[in-house]
Amino acid sequence: MINLTIDGRQTSVPEGTLVLHAARELGIDIPTFCHHARLLPFGACRMCLVEIEKAPKLQTACTTVVSEGMVVRTDTEQVRLTRQSVLEFLLANHPLDCPVCDKGGECELQDLTHRWGAPASQFREAKNRKGKALPFGPFIVMDEERCILCQRCVRFDQEVLGEGGIGLMGRGFRTRVGTFQGRPYDTPFSGNVVDLCPVGALTSRPYRFRARPWDLTSVASTCLHCSVGCAARLDARENHWVRLRGADDPAVNQGWLCDRGRYGFGFAASPERLTAPQLRRGGKLAATSWEEALDRVVQALREAGPDRVGIIGGGRLTDQEAALLHHLGRQVLGTAHLDRRAGRQLTATPHLAGGTLEDLDRAAHIVLIGCDPEETAPVLALRVRQALRRGTPVTELGPWQTYGPGHAWIPPSRWLPAVGSTATALAGLREELAGQDQPVVLVWSGEDAAVHDELARWRQAMPGARLLIVGDQPNARGAEAAGLLPGSGGRSTPELLAAAAAGDLQVLYLVGVNPALSFPDGALVREALEKVPFLVVQDLFATESARSAHALLPVAAWSEKTGSWSNLEGRHRPLAALTPAPENLPDDGGIFRELIRRLGGEVSAPLPAPAPPAAAAAYPLSTPPAAEGLRVATVELTYSGGGTVLHAPALSPVLPEAWVTLHPEEAARRDLAPGQVVELSCGDSRLTLSVRTSAQVAPGLALVPRRLPHSPDNLLTEGAAVALTPVPRKEVLP
Amino acid sequence: MREALMAHARDVLTRYPDPNSAMLPLLYLVQEADGWVSPAGLEEVASFLGVAPAVAESVASFYTLLQKRPVGRYVLQVCTNLSCSLLGAEHLLDHLGRKLGIGPGETTPDGLFTLQSVECLAECGQAPVLQVNLDFHSGLTPEKVDALLNALRKEAEQDV
Ligand code: SF4
Ligand code: SF4
Ligand code: FES
Numbered sequence: 071m072i073n074l075t076i077d078g079r080q081t082s083v084p085e086g087t088l089v090l091h092a093a094r095e096l097g098i099d100i101p102t103f104c105h106h107a108r109l110l111p112f113g114a115c116r117m118c119l120v121e122i123e124k125a126p127k128l129q130t131a132c133t134t135v136v137s138e139g140m141v142v143r144t145d146t147e148q149v150r151l152t153r154q155s156v157l158e159f160l161l162a163n164h165p166l167d168c169p170v171c172d173k174g175g176e177c178e179l180q181d182l183t184h185r186w187g188a189p190a191s192q193f194r195e196a197k198n199r200k201g202k203a204l205p206f207g208p209f210i211v212m213d214e215e216r217c218i219l220c221q222r223c224v225r226f227d228q229e230v231l232g233e234g235g236i237g238l239m240g241r242g243f244r245t246r247v248g249t250f251q252g253r254p255y256d257t258p259f260s261g262n263v264v265d266l267c268p269v270g271a272l273t274s275r276p277y278r279f280r281a282r283p284w285d286l287t288s289v290a291s292t293c294l295h296c297s298v299g300c301a302a303r304l305d306a307r308e309n310h311w312v313r314l315r316g317a318d319d320p321a322v323n324q325g326w327l328c329d330r331g332r333y334g335f336g337f338a339a340s341p342e343r344l345t346a347p348q349l350r351r352g353g354k355l356a357a358t359s360w361e362e363a364l365d366r367v368v369q370a371l372r373e374a375g376p377d378r379v380g381i382i383g384g385g386r387l388t389d390q391e392a393a394l395l396h397h398l399g400r401q402v403l404g405t406a407h408l409d410r411r412a413g414r415q416l417t418a419t420p421h422l423a424g425g426t427l428e429d430l431d432r433a434a435h436i437v438l439i440g441c442d443p444e445e446t447a448p449v450l451a452l453r454v455r456q457a458l459r460r461g462t463p464v465t466e467l468g469p470w471q472t473y474g475p476g477h478a479w480i481p482p483s484r485w486l487p488a489v490g491s492t493a494t495a496l497a498g499l500r501e502e503l504a505g506q507d508q509p510v511v512l513v514w515s516g517e518d519a520a521v522h523d524e525l526a527r528w529r530q531a532m533p534g535a536r537l538l539i540v541g542d543q544p545n546a547r548g549a550e551a552a553g554l555l556p557g558s559g560g561r562s563t564p565e566l567l568a569a570a571a572a573g574d575l576q577v578l579y580l581v582g583v584n585p586a587l588s589f590p591d592g593a594l595v596r597e598a599l600e601k602v603p604f605l606v607v608q609d610l611f612a613t614e615s616a617r618s619a620h621a622l623l624p625v626a627a628w629s630e631k632t633g634s635w636s637n638l639e640g641r642h643r644p645l646a647a648l649t650p651a652p653e654n655l656p657d658d659g660g661i662f663r664e665l666i667r668r669l670g671g672e673v674s675a676p677l678p679a680p681a682p683p684a685a686a687a688a689y690p691l692s693t694p695p696a697a698e699g700l701r702v703a704t705v706e707l708t709y710s711g712g713g714t715v716l717h718a719p720a721l722s723p724v725l726p727e728a729w730v731t732l733h734p735e736e737a738a739r740r741d742l743a744p745g746q747v748v749e750l751s752c753g754d755s756r757l758t759l760s761v762r763t764s765a766q767v768a769p770g771l772a773l774v775p776r777r778l779p780h781s782p783d784n785l786l787t788e789g790a791a792v793a794l795t796p797v798p799r800k801e802v803l804p
Numbered sequence: 805m806r807e808a809l810m811a812h813a814r815d816v817l818t819r820y821p822d823p824n825s826a827m828l829p830l831l832y833l834v835q836e837a838d839g840w841v842s843p844a845g846l847e848e849v850a851s852f853l854g855v856a857p858a859v860a861e862s863v864a865s866f867y868t869l870l871q872k873r874p875v876g877r878y879v880l881q882v883c884t885n886l887s888c889s890l891l892g893a894e895h896l897l898d899h900l901g902r903k904l905g906i907g908p909g910e911t912t913p914d915g916l917f918t919l920q921s922v923e924c925l926a927e928c929g930q931a932p933v934l935q936v937n938l939d940f941h942s943g944l945t946p947e948k949v950d951a952l953l954n955a956l957r958k959e960a961e962q963d964v
């Protein structure tokens with residue numbers, strides 16, 4: 071410990087502590103601009119200057135490390151005048167357009183000027199003019215005149231993202247923050263610079279002029295867009311959700327968010343949202359009362375009997391709602407045909423020792439199995455990026471490589487039998503890595519039964535290994551813990567769909583899932599939804615799966631309900647209601663309660679605990695026979711999906727077009743150039759796609775994005791041979 | 805990076821323990837080859853060093869010796885910082901502008917001269933100062949400037 075005196079008070083702090091933090095611990099506040107708890111010490115703004123005995127000049131508290139016997143003064147006249155001058159210089163060229171600045175009211179420059187600034191400025195000269203309201207990427211607007219050059223944004227981009235997309239351009243009083251040649255700031259984490267900017271230089275386009283901070287009501291909650299579960303603050307003005315900002319949960323997101331989470335909130339206010347229950351009458355869905363809708367559903371459930379009812383979904387519910395759904399299915403309806411799964415993910419619950427996000431920080435080796443966290447768990451990927459920068463070896467197993475040349479990539483897979491399966495490659499890696507004393511962290515998509523079996527062997531060979539499963543639905547893990555998996559004798563999702571298609575199922579109840587888009591066998595799911603005599607769809611939107619519904623039950627969104635859920639670590643994540651649901655819509659839990667009541671059941675609190683989930687039940691997906699030529703592989707993208715992403719207007723500039731990515735050699739062999747439009751045919755199915763090339767896709771594969779509503783990948787059979795035919799230009803133009 | 809520059813660039817790299825330190829000499833290498841540092845040149849250097857192009861632009865934008873737009877054969881950089889200004893740098897700049905028919909930042913139609921105003925050239929003792937490409941000319945008067953322009957024109961003619 072180091073002993074020092076600050077403003078006459080003795081303290082002792084660990085070696086290496088910054089003077090700033092030592093002072094804060096004593097409750098002595100030193101004003102700062104450029105300092106940020108999640109960025110490295112920098113010392114750009116000089117706001118934090120303090121007196122240190124024996125030092126010839128004032129020192130920056132944010133970069134000076136304590137030393138034994140140090141005597142610091144923060145309360146002298148010289149320090150006060152220095153703060154005043156620093157502010158005076160910052161304000162000399164500041165536009166002071168606070169009345170029209172989004173940041174006004176929560177601006178660090180305003181606050182510190184209020185506290186420390188001079189009553190009047192000595193500057194009489196004209197102010198320096200720079201760019202106003204410049205586009206800075208799809209979500210951000212830059213006001214160069216308001217920038218105080220603290221470089222928090224630049225440092226975030228370099229230290230946290232490791233991208234180098236923003237830099238200080240020019241010098242002297244012309245210095246500004248910019249991107250290469252003024253191109254859009256193109257990163258899936260762009261919005262974080264808005265949270266970081268202490269002033270109104272970087273502002274969010276969707277929030278521009280929407281509110282004044284003092285008119286906002288806020289709740290502390292979590293982002294429910296993926297299984298990471300980033301801590302967030304949600305802000306509403308007059309019951310309109312206007313903003314979502316990062317909150318610092320050290321074990322989860324450390325304040326960061328991805329742009330999908332930050333800017334994907336518009337769905338809640340979408341005019342496309344369902345606001346009244348609907349029933350099918352004379353072949354058409356028509357709005358009806360809750361009374362009638364629930365009666366009809368209850369009647370259908372009663373008539374069907376337990377064995378001819380199936381329930382799919384649960385990964386978007388809160389833990390409490392998932393328990394209610396389990397109770398409704400298992401006890402009240404008495405059916406074992408419950409499955410939360412509606413996509414390719416077999417399991418969300420690690421049977422290998424479950425890992426934490428922080429395990430990634432101390433991993434000896436990270437193995438990514440069929441999983442691109444950059445797309446499906448962006449803020450988790452930030453930890454992978456940090457690990458790569460520390461030199462932690464990362465091995466990727468999958469049809470494409472995310473982290474580029476220079477890192478290990480085994481492009482094996484069920485798609486390319488000649489190379490060997492993912493499980494075989496994983497077995498090889500197990501032998502190679504056995505004997506490591508430090509933990510190996512595996513990050514898996516939860517797909518592929520063979521990988522599942524191989525991971526059981528890892529558990530034996532390497533008890534220290536840790537597993538994280540990136541789910542296709544945020545609360546997949548909570549749903550499994552609540553027992554939303556087929557019980558003994560119960561049918562899994564593929565079995566339920568097959569039964570429905572074969573006429574062996576009376577009622578299919580879809581809860582917050584859209585299998586028409588997400589289930590890999592597109593033909594089967596379409597037939598099943600078409601044929602089942604009574605289809606109940608409970609969702610925010612009339613999704614692809616709702617087209618043939620007989621009953622459509624709208625629900626409250628996650629920003630309209632309170633509860634908790636479990637992220638991919640199984641960590642408790644709170645949800646708090648920000649705004650009331652439109653038309654007083656019930657939440658999913660409310661509907662389950664009402665159904666339970668009407669079916670004569672009881673909601674005893676607490677609900678009986680479900681049996682621990684069985685390790686992933688069989689979930690067979692067909693493997694096509696080996697074939698010559700190109701084979702289809704699919705990839706989940708951040709902006710895949712037909713629900714909340716599609717209906718969030720702010721996201722429209724970044725929604726993916728339908729593409730097919732080929733290895734450059736495959737493209738050259740077929741005489742295809744990037745940008746060219748092709749028809750991809752696979753069996754009887756055809757998709758029109760534009761060609762991209764990347765050396766990070768395994769040769770022999772045609773990589774297609776998953777779950778695009780306008781180009782459903784599940785019409786193709788993963789692993790099947792495909793043909794590509796160029797489409798002449800005129801045909802694709804309207 | 806272009807083949808012609810590659811050998812040179814690799815040699816530059818061997819002189820620095822941290823490859824990023826080679827940024828400036830590499831940018832200068834590109835400028836020597838192209839006459840200026842174009843966006844493509846910035847990207848070339850960045851990808852050679854394995855950094856983002858914005859990093860290269862950030863470095864290049866700091867230095868007035870690196871030209872971010874095409875320039876004439878002679879770049880006349882007039883110092884307009886304090887000492888030079890006190891000794892008439894503004895008049896010198898005006899004078900040059902009139903003689904050449906261009907303003908600061910512009911290039912004569914014949915592509916011979918580019919006029920720029922720059923910050924302190926570290927020759928304050930001999931102010932006012934200007935720099936023609938890499939050569940200093942100090943203690944300037946309008947007459948000396950006229951003579952300088954004539955000499956440069958002559959040099960250019962002889963080279964044709
Ligand atoms: S834009 Fe904001 S965060 Fe970036 S340097 Fe300027 S003031 Fe700082
Ligand atoms: S990483 Fe996931 S939880 Fe975090 S902000 Fe993005 S979508 Fe939301
Ligand atoms: S906070 Fe210390 S220099 Fe900016």
Ligand code: FES
Nearest residue numbers: 883888924925927
């Ligand atoms: S001020 Fe002109 S050279 Fe220094």
